[in-house]
Amino acid sequence: MVSKQHIKIALVGNPNTGKTSLFNQLTGLNQKVGNYPGITVDKKQGICHLSKELDATIIDLPGTYSINPTSVDENIVYETLVNNQNPDFPDVVVVVAEVENLKRNLFLFTQIKDLEIPTVLVINMADQMLRKGIKIDISVLESELNSKVVLLSARKKTGIGSLKNVLKEYQNLNTKTVADVSERIHGHFFERISKSLPQFSTYKSWLLITQERDCNFISIQEQEKINIFKSKRDKIKKFQHKEAIYRYQVINEILKKTYFVNREEGTDLRGKLDHILTHKIFGYVIFAMILIVIFQSIFAWANIPMEWIDGAFAQLASFAKAQLPSGKFTDLIAEGVIPGIGGIVIFVPQIAVLFMFVAILEETGYMSRVVFLMDKIMRRYGMSGKSIIPLVSGTACAIPAIMSSRNIESWRERLITILVVPFTTCSARIPVYAIIIALIIPDKHYFGIFNLQGLTLLALYFLGFVAAISSAYLLHKVLKIKNRSFFVIELPNYKIPSIRNISITVIERTKAFVFGAGKIILAISIVLWFLASYGGKEFKNATKIVQDKNSSRDFSDTDLQQEIATYRLEHSYIGMLGKTIEPAIEPLGYDWKIGIALISSFAAREVFVGTLATIYSVADKGENTLTIKERMRNEVNPITGGKRFTFASGLSLLLFYAFAMQCMGTLAIVKRETNSWKWPILQLFGMTGLAYIAGMIAYQFFK
Amino acid sequence: MNDSIAQLEIGEKGIICDIAIDKIPLKLLEMGCLPGKEVELLQKAPLQDPLYIRVNGSYLAIRVETALQIAIEKI
Secondary structure: OOEEEEEEEEEEOOOOHHHHHHHHHHHOEEEEEEOOOOOEEEEEEEEEOOOOOOEEEEEEEOOOOOOOOHHHHHHHHHHHHHHOOOOOOOOOEEEEEOOOOOHHHHHHHHHHHHHHOEEEEEEEHHHHHHHOOOOEHHHHHHHHOOOOEEEEEEEOOEEEHHHHHHHHHHHOOOOOOOOOHHHHOOOOOOOOHHHOOOOHHHHHHHHHHOOOOOOOOOOHHHHHHHHHOOHHHHHHHHHHHHHHHHHHHHHHHHHHEEEEEEEOOOOOHHHHHHHOOOOOOOOHHHHHHHHHHHHHHHHHHOHHHHHHHHHHHHHHHHHHHHOOOHHHHHHHHHHHHHHHHHHOOOOOOHHEEEEEEEHHHHHHHHHHHHHHHHHHHHHOOOOHHHHHHHHHHHHHHHHHHHOOOOOOOOHHHHHHHHHHHHHHHOOOHHHHHHHHHHHHHOOOEEEEEEEEEHHHHHHHHHEEEEEEHHHHHHHHHHHHOOOOOOOEEOOOOOOOOOOOHHHHHHHHHHHHHHHHHHHHHHHHHHHHHHHOOEEHHHHHHHHHHHHHOOOOOOOHHHHHHHHHHHHHHHHHHHHHHHHHHHHHHHHHHOOHHHHHHHHHHOOOOHHHHHHHHHOOOOOOOOHHHHHHHHHHHOOOOOOOOOOOOOHHHHHHHHHHHHHHHHHHEEEEHHHHOOOOOHHHHHHHHOOOOHHHHHHHHHHHHHH | EEHHHHHHOOOOEEEEEOOOOOOOOOHHHHOOOOOOEEEEEEEEEOOOOOEEEEOEEEEEEEEEEHHHEEEEOOO
16 A cells, blocks of 8 residues: 555534534544543544645544634634644634634634644535525635635535545645734834743744743743743733734724625524523523423333333343353353443443433524523523523433533533532432332322322422522632633524534444443442342351251242342442441441442442342342332331331432432542542532432431 | 613614623624614513513524623614
8 A cells, every 4th residue: 555644623613503414414423532641622533634645633622713722612623723742733624604604613723724724615505695685705805815615514415525625625725814913013022022032923923922830832931031021911911912803993994895794684584593592581480391291201202212121131131141161250250240241331321311311402593592592590590591401411421411511611610510519309310219209109199180109299399409509609608719700602504403413413422331330330330239249158158057047947049149148248248338337327227238238339320120129139130110119118127126117217318319410420520620639529429429318317307 | 981782772773883892702693793883773672671682683682681791873
C-alpha cells in the first residue's frame, strides 16, 4: 500500500448550526467518543476518506460562540486551537456557519482566521436560502474573507462533495487574517505585545493575555511576559470590548457587499410557537404534559423490553450453569458475572428512551424554551434554568443526568445541580420500593380509583424531588463559592428533528453509559459474589453442621438445601460484615440480614431485592416475588416476637432508600465531573446521614 | 439615567447606547449585543425574568440583572 497521508481537521462552530449533522455526514458511523485527558467532555472523532492518498481525522469540537472560553465545553475549543503543541491541533479548521445567522457565526470565523490556521468556511442549511429570500455572493465573500467558502446542506446531503474537494487541496488554503485586531484597536499596545513575544502570532499572545487562568502549554519565561501585560486588567477589558465591536464592523462591511435578504417581516412560525410554548399558563401545562409522556414511556413502555432482558439473562445464567463444567469458575460466571452484566443491561431500555426524548427536545429547540421558562424558579434554589435537564434525566439514572449538567456556565449553579440530582427517584429505587410497599401498605382503594400503594409510590417520588430542591436551597445558603453567575441562552429556530442525528446520539450516549458505569457495577458484583461465596470454618462445613442439627427433623430435600444456604450466607464474609454492622442499624429496625442487603446494595440499589431473595433462601425459580414477599412477611423479629417487616421498619427502609447515597457509579461520575473527592464524599456522608436519621426517627416513632 | 433593556415593554424596540462592560459577560457582546444595535423585547418569562430579546439578528434570553446593565434609547 502506498503510504497514505493523514491530516487532522477540526469542526468548529456556534451551537445549533448543524455542526454535528455535518460531522455525521463526513464520518458516518465511523466515529468514536472518547474523553479529553483529565476532564470528561466528550471528544468526538471520526475518519473521513478524502482521496486515495489522503485520509482525515475529523474532530468535532463543542459548539462555541467565541474563542474566549466561558464553560468547560468552550475551553476545549480554546485549548485545541491556541496550543499548537496539542495532539489534536488541526491542519485545517472548518468553521460551520448557518445561513440565517451568518453575521454572528462570522465572529468566531474571524477570530480563528487571526490565529493563522488554514480555515474553510462552510455555510450550512443552504436549502433554506430560497424560502428565506437570502442571496450570497460567494466569490466576493471568498475574496473578502481570504478563504474558501462552501455552501452546503448537511441534512439534504448537498455540497458535501465540494467540501471534500476543497479539503483535498488543503495546502492551498489561505492563512491571511481578515480583521487584524492588532492594527485597529490599539496599535501601540499590540506592537509591544508582538515585540515581547515574537514567537507567537500577535492574536495568540492577545488570547493568552485575556485568559484569567495561566495556561499550561507555554514556558515559564513566556508566561512571565504574558503576566506583565495581564496586570493591566482595565485596559484589557476595554480592548476586548473594542475587539468585539471592531469585528462586527468588519463583518457588517463584508456582508453589505455579499449578503442580501429579501424577507417580509411578520409573524413567523417561531413567534407563534414561542407564544404558546412559553405562555405563563400553557407553557407550564405543555411542559408538564411532556414530562408525563416521558415518565409514561420510561416506566410503562420500557418495561416490556426490560422483562425480556431479565428473562434472557436468567436463562443465560442457568444455561451457563448447566453447560460449563461445575466448579468455582462456573459459579463466578453464572452467579457473579452474568447477573452483574444483566443488572446494567436491564436499564438500557429506560436510558435509551430517556436519551431519545432529551435528544428530540434539544434538536427541536424546545429545551431552550423550558430553560427560559424555568430559570427564575430554579435560581431561588441556587440553580439555573439549565438544571432542569439533569433533574428530569435523574428519574432514569443519575449518571447520565450529572453528565448533562456541563453546559451550565456558572460553576456554583452547576455544582449544586450535581450535588442534588441523586435525590431524584431513579429507576434503581423502583424494585426496592415496590417490594416494601407491597409488604407494609394495605392494598386498599379509595373513591374507586386511588390505590393506596400507588399513592405511596407517588409520595416517594415527590419526596425525592422535595429532598433535591430543599438541599439545593440549603447549599445555596451555605456554599461559599463566589462565582459570577451569568446566564445567556440562544433560543434557536424550531426544527424538525433528524432521525439520523437522534439515533446516533442515542446509540453513542447509551454506549458511553453501559461501558462507563458498567465497568464499576460489574466489578462490584464480582467482589460481592466472592464475599458471599467464601467464609470461615463454619462456612465450609455448613452442610454437615446443618444436617447434624436437623437430623431428628423430617425435612424435605429442598428445605434442607435452603437451610444450608441460609447458614452458609450467615457465615460467609459478607454475613460477618452484616453481623458487624447490626448494632449500628438496630435503632432503624433492621437486623443483620437487612444489613447484608444494605451493604451489597451500596454498589447499586436494585441489588437489594436480589440479595434479600438469596438471604431468605428462596430457591431461585425465576421471578417469583410472591415467595420472597411471603418469606419476608413471615420473618420474625426475635426481640419483639412480632414481625420483622412492620409498618415502622418498612417505612424506615423506604426513607433510607429514598435518601441514602447508595450508588458507586454516581460517586465515580461526581468525582470525575467535579475533579475532586470532596464533593462525592460530602454526598456520601450527607445523604446517607440524612437517610439514617430519617429512618431512625420513623422507626422509633411508629414502633 | 437612560432606560435599560429591562424597561422595554413587550414588542418595544430600542437602540443600545451603552453597556457596563464590567458587569456583563463578554460572551453577550460576542453574540452581537453591541452599542448601536437595535434590540427588541419579544417576550418575558412568566415570572418577568429572564427576558427574550432579539438583537443584531440573534434571539437570546438574558436575566433582568444583565438587562439592567445595557442602556438603550427607546424608539
